[in-house]
Amino acid sequence: MNTKSRDALIPYLTVDGAARAIDFYKAAFGAEELARMPAEDGKRLMHAHLRVNGHDLMLSDAFPEYGAPTAAPAAVTLHLAVDDADAWWNRAVEAGAEIAMALEDQFWGDRYGQLRDPFGHRWSIGSPSRK
Structure with missing residues (x-):
């Protein structure tokens, strides 16, 4: 994790199509991609780290087999x-x-x-x- 400090609150998004989401966040919000870790299946991303407007944002594809949430939150x-x-x-x-x-x-x-x-x-x- 490339954060400036260990004291941070970093949003972590679960999306359907993390690679497409990264491209969208780059185009929409000027995101800078800091890291990308593909999953073993070669189709999904296990983890990605972006910087948007000087702040960290992390995301991954959904991994229901590991108990990760699969739907976007409605209240965030x-x-x-x-x-x-x-x-x-x-x-x-x-x-x-x-x-x-x-x-x-x-x-x-x-x-x-x-x-x-x-x-x-x-x-x-x-x-x-x-x-």
Whole structure:
């Protein structure tokens, strides 16, 4: 694990199609791939380590034979606090993210919206409003 510190909380996603997810996260969120470990079956990824917006994100394909979860969580949102919500939003939508909540200036002072990636995970993007 290539984290800067042992004191961290790192989201770990289980997806159906981890290699495709890595490609999507690179296109949508500018992810940098740090590590990729193929499974013995040659079809799935046992583990991958990405860096998104300067922070770690790990993922793998589903491995039900090891008791790993197989479905995307419905109650989890990954939040990206960024410098320019519009730029990040547009890149993600162009890469294929589905709009779940439109990007708008919110009452709390942020420009904020939510997207759903092709693998079932929800992402929010926010930055201070420019108004």
